[in-house]
Amino acid sequence: MYRETEVIQTIPGTDEMVLNIGPQHPATHGVLHLVITLNGEIIKKVEPHLGYIHRSIEKMCESLSYRQFIYSTSRMDYLSSHINNHACALCVEQGLEVEIPRRAQYIRVIMDELTRIASHCLWWGAMAMDVGALTPFFLAFREREMINDIMEETCGARLTMNYMVPGGVMFDLHPNFVGRVKHFIAHFKSKIDEYDELVTGNIIFQNRLKNIGVLRPEDAISYGCSGPTARASGVSCDLRKHMPYEIYPELQFEEVLDNGGDSFARYLVRLTELRQSMHILEQLIDDIPEGDFQAKTKAVLKLPKGEYYQPIETARGEFGVYIVSDGSTTPYRIKFRSPGFSNLSVLDHISRGQKIGDLVAIMGSLDLVIPDIDR
Amino acid sequence: MEREELQQIITNKFPEALAAEGGQWLNLQVPANLWPEMALWLRDEPSLACNYLFCLTCIDRNPDLEMVYHLRSLQHGHNLVVKSVLNRENPIITSVSNIWRTAEFHEREVYEMFGVAFTNHPDLRKLILPDDWEGFPLRKDYEDPINMIKL
Amino acid sequence: MMFSLENITNSIHEWLYANLNATLALIIEFAIIGVLVIGLFAALGLVLIMMERKVSSWMQLRLGPNRVGPGGMFQTVADTIKLIVKEGMTPDRVDKLLFNLAPFIVMVIAMVVMAPIMFAKGFQIWDINIGVLFVLAVSSISVIGILIAGWASNNKYSLLGAMRSGAQIVSYELSAGLSVLAIVVLSGGLRMSTIIDAQQTGWWLFKGHIPAIIAFVIFIIAVTAETNRAPFDLAEAESELTGGFHTEYSGMKFALFFLAEYVNIFVVCAIGATLFLGGWMPFHIGNWQAFNHVMDYIPSSIWFFGKTFLLIFIIMWFRWTFPRLRIDQLLQLEWKYLLPISMFNLLLATVVAIAGWHF
Numbered sequence: 001m002y003r004e005t006e007v008i009q010t011i012p013g014t015d016e017m018v019l020n021i022g023p024q025h026p027a028t029h030g031v032l033h034l035v036i037t038l039n040g041e042i043i044k045k046v047e048p049h050l051g052y053i054h055r056s057i058e059k060m061c062e063s064l065s066y067r068q069f070i071y072s073t074s075r076m077d078y079l080s081s082h083i084n085n086h087a088c089a090l091c092v093e094q095g096l097e098v099e100i101p102r103r104a105q106y107i108r109v110i111m112d113e114l115t116r117i118a119s120h121c122l123w124w125g126a127m128a129m130d131v132g133a134l135t136p137f138f139l140a141f142r143e144r145e146m147i148n149d150i151m152e153e154t155c156g157a158r159l160t161m162n163y164m165v166p167g168g169v170m171f172d173l174h175p176n177f178v179g180r181v182k183h184f185i186a187h188f189k190s191k192i193d194e195y196d197e198l199v200t201g202n203i204i205f206q207n208r209l210k211n212i213g214v215l216r217p218e219d220a221i222s223y224g225c226s227g228p229t230a231r232a233s234g235v236s237c238d239l240r241k242h243m244p245y246e247i248y249p250e251l252q253f254e255e256v257l258d259n260g261g262d263s264f265a266r267y268l269v270r271l272t273e274l275r276q277s278m279h280i281l282e283q284l285i286d287d288i289p290e291g292d293f294q295a296k297t298k299a300v301l302k303l304p305k306g307e308y309y310q311p312i313e314t315a316r317g318e319f320g321v322y323i324v325s326d327g328s329t330t331p332y333r334i335k336f337r338s339p340g341f342s343n344l345s346v347l348d349h350i351s352r353g354q355k356i357g358d359l360v361a362i363m364g365s366l367d368l369v370i371p372d373i374d375r
Numbered sequence: 376m377e378r379e380e381l382q383q384i385i386t387n388k389f390p391e392a393l394a395a396e397g398g399q400w401l402n403l404q405v406p407a408n409l410w411p412e413m414a415l416w417l418r419d420e421p422s423l424a425c426n427y428l429f430c431l432t433c434i435d436r437n438p439d440l441e442m443v444y445h446l447r448s449l450q451h452g453h454n455l456v457v458k459s460v461l462n463r464e465n466p467i468i469t470s471v472s473n474i475w476r477t478a479e480f481h482e483r484e485v486y487e488m489f490g491v492a493f494t495n496h497p498d499l500r501k502l503i504l505p506d507d508w509e510g511f512p513l514r515k516d517y518e519d520p521i522n523m524i525k526l
Numbered sequence: 527m528m529f530s531l532e533n534i535t536n537s538i539h540e541w542l543y544a545n546l547n548a549t550l551a552l553i554i555e556f557a558i559i560g561v562l563v564i565g566l567f568a569a570l571g572l573v574l575i576m577m578e579r580k581v582s583s584w585m586q587l588r589l590g591p592n593r594v595g596p597g598g599m600f601q602t603v604a605d606t607i608k609l610i611v612k613e614g615m616t617p618d619r620v621d622k623l624l625f626n627l628a629p630f631i632v633m634v635i636a637m638v639v640m641a642p643i644m645f646a647k648g649f650q651i652w653d654i655n656i657g658v659l660f661v662l663a664v665s666s667i668s669v670i671g672i673l674i675a676g677w678a679s680n681n682k683y684s685l686l687g688a689m690r691s692g693a694q695i696v697s698y699e700l701s702a703g704l705s706v707l708a709i710v711v712l713s714g715g716l717r718m719s720t721i722i723d724a725q726q727t728g729w730w731l732f733k734g735h736i737p738a739i740i741a742f743v744i745f746i747i748a749v750t751a752e753t754n755r756a757p758f759d760l761a762e763a764e765s766e767l768t769g770g771f772h773t774e775y776s777g778m779k780f781a782l783f784f785l786a787e788y789v790n791i792f793v794v795c796a797i798g799a800t801l802f803l804g805g806w807m808p809f810h811i812g813n814w815q816a817f818n819h820v821m822d823y824i825p826s827s828i829w830f831f832g833k834t835f836l837l838i839f840i841i842m843w844f845r846w847t848f849p850r851l852r853i854d855q856l857l858q859l860e861w862k863y864l865l866p867i868s869m870f871n872l873l874l875a876t877v878v879a880i881a882g883w884h885f
Binding site: 333 | 502
Binding site for chain 3: 017019026027041128129130131132133134135137138139142192198199202203205207208355356357359360362
């Protein structure tokens with residue numbers, strides 16, 4: 001018995017069909033909606049549809065004071081919320097022209113690097129999960145939990161830390177902090193080697209990523225890519241080196257560059273960045289100077305009339321805070337330049353002609369965080 | 376490159392570009408009709424090489440709208456801010472998405488949030504908001520009595 | 527003296543034929559077998575899913591299910607009850623007949639394949655003279671069930687998953703068949719009992735020299751692919767196709783696919799254990815009479831299930847370690863590497879068998 005049923009439609013006149021990936025899909029790590037045009041398994045076009053988690057934080061910030069708006073940025077790139085807060089705090093300090101105590105600078109940088117490690121850990125697990133290996137996710141979470149515990153002790157929160165205030169940090173470090181960070185460093189060093197052994201050296205993993213989603217340097221620049229995505233294409237854009245803030249100029253670390261431009265290069269860059277972050281932590285953790293953790297600031301902050309832009313290097317790339325002040329207690333206009341937004345725009349360009357499985361691997365290697373894109 | 380030197384080079388070529396005082400980086404006011412030509416020149420002139428558009432946004436300077444382009448040269452390491460004032464009733468400016476590809480997404484965002492129309496844009500549709508959204512949420516006169524809570 | 531399934535089945539058989547007429551006895555035997563197979567199907571599903579969850583949790587630094595029953599033993603029972611009472615949804619605009627038929631095809635195939643497996647010494651449903659061929663032939667029908675499921679769902683993810691699965695199973699059938707043939711050549715028979723008897727003096731994996739080892743490796747790779755297990759789980763590929771061919775299935779219909787997958791793993795591992803590890807044959811070492819005697823004391827069913835579960839563990843180990851291949855890499859692996867190697871290996875096995883170089 002054969003009945004006529006409505007069959008899956010292709011685009012008339014071609015063999016191509018349109019497939020919706022997301023907004024609810026395991027590979028999009030959130031509510032990203034991709035409309036992809038397929039010919040069999042080959043991707044012809046990728047069209048991102050955003051906005052499923054758009055909260056218009058920029059508009060909300062226009063009615064929040066300079067002390068308050070910082071914490072709405074934790075909800076954007078929730079994996080490096082600390083670094084986002086840092087950017088906002090720096091931008092406000094730039095307007096206020098306050099001197100930040102050295103101890104606060106040390107604490108901020110240590111926290112930034114811990115956040116970067118936690119973020120890259122989660123990315124590493126999710127990346128492996130995207131290409132089909134489920135176990136690394138749990139291994140990555142083991143290390144991430146340790147950082148979350150350290151954060152919880154000092155900041156009182158595990159994900160949206162809200163630890164930065166204009167002029168320094170909110171509280172002093174917990175007495176256990178130094179010891180626990182040292183313990184973490186010792187623990188994590190051996191674990192990175194385990195990561196390499198389990199995933200990086202795996203032949204299936206390498207074949208899945210090599211020569212996939214090749215991003216040439218000129219495209220990376222033109223599409224405004226930043227962070228590890230751009231550095232894997234050989235574009236030197238580490239803001240910690242090029243537009244240094246806090247005590248980064250005094251630190252010994254290398255900007256991780258790779259000329260491959262493919263997904264595997266992005267993978268390697270992030271993994272090497274983990275080691276560099278450990279290196280930075282090692283330099284700082286032993287001699288955190290004594291002193292204030294917060295500069296004296298007024299209770300109600302008013303930025304002088306003008307415009308302030310503060311870029312910062314988050315785990316995903318350049319996060320910029322652009323404040324337009326009219327001299328009142330709330331910003332006149334705030335623009336957040338989020339790294340994910342620009343990195344996502346390159347997805348269509350680099351995934352054309354690849355297969356569905358590759359698209360997932362490319363998305364994993366771009367390290368997209370959806371609230372960061374939608375804001 | 377120093378700020379004064381940068382300003383010198385640009386104003387030699389484009390006398391219409393007015394540099395503003397203050398601010399952390401060189402701040403130029405450019406008429407909207409001059410912008411496409413200048414944008415291409417800013418990117419291709421070897422001594423400037425502003426190849427990296429890292430921020431593109433709009434500010435509602437009631438009553439005018441002001442486009443803001445933040446440019447960086449990855450070779451020379453200098454930053455540059457270009458601004459262009461648009462008419463609120465009929466804001467039109469040429470798209471720079473063929474010069475810096477990242478502008479494609481940023482301009483779509485500005486289009487839906489501020490209602491700025493970009494000519495020559497390859498795909499000017501709403502990006503974040505639903506297709507049937509009315510009004511421009513980031514403009515200062517946008518009203519939404521249900522969702523916006525005034526303090 | 528010894529616990530033996532052979533004696534039990536023989537006595538039931540003799541009792542039935544002594545007390546009833548032949549037709550009725552046969553019908554009753556069929557009914558018993560039917561009940562046993564369905565029981566085994568359900569029991570294997572429960573045990574293997576539990577085992578998978580415990581193995582994965584052990585590899586992933588987790589505890590795994592630990593609330594229902596002692597050590598979480600009854601978690602899968604609870605899950606099954608949940609799936610049974612769940613509404614079996616049939617989405618709108620699907621081909622309803624085929625959509626509902628597909629899980630049953632897959633399940634029935636998985637049951638039929640159990641027929642020639644020798645679970646213990648003399649304990650077998652049907653010692654058909656083409657035993658191995660029967661398994662290969664019938665198990666390839668399951669791809670039809672998957673294709674039907676994918677097509678009838680009227681969902682693009684399902685369709686893509688089914689098409690991948692079709693390409694994959696049809697390809698890997700070849701090298702699985704060729705590696706099985708290498709053992710058939712060495713044993714000189716397709717009948718399961720013949721193959722097991724040929725391993726009286728030692729398992730083929732040990733006495734078959736290089737061809738048997740190559741065949742074993744290829745067999746394990748090919749059956750992992752044939753049962754749609756990671757790293758070859760492209761038909762499901764949850765990070766790419768959400769659920770592949772069973773995206774639209776829910777409730778018991780989904781559970782049937784799920785159970786069939788695990789029973790298929792059991793079946794292919796049982797075949798592997800029979801062909802390469804001597805089925806129910808105990809482990810013997812040359813002339814160590816005392817050692818061999820001790821080994822003989824372990825019941826043959828334990829030997830069989832022990833070997834099968836060892837292979838199942840290896841396949842689970844793969845799943846929780848490796849990333850997934852891409853579809854073109856998957857087909858490349860089969861057509862460019864495994865197939866030529868297994869063809870050459872068959873030739874080598876033939877030479878070894880003719881020259882009598884095996885032990």
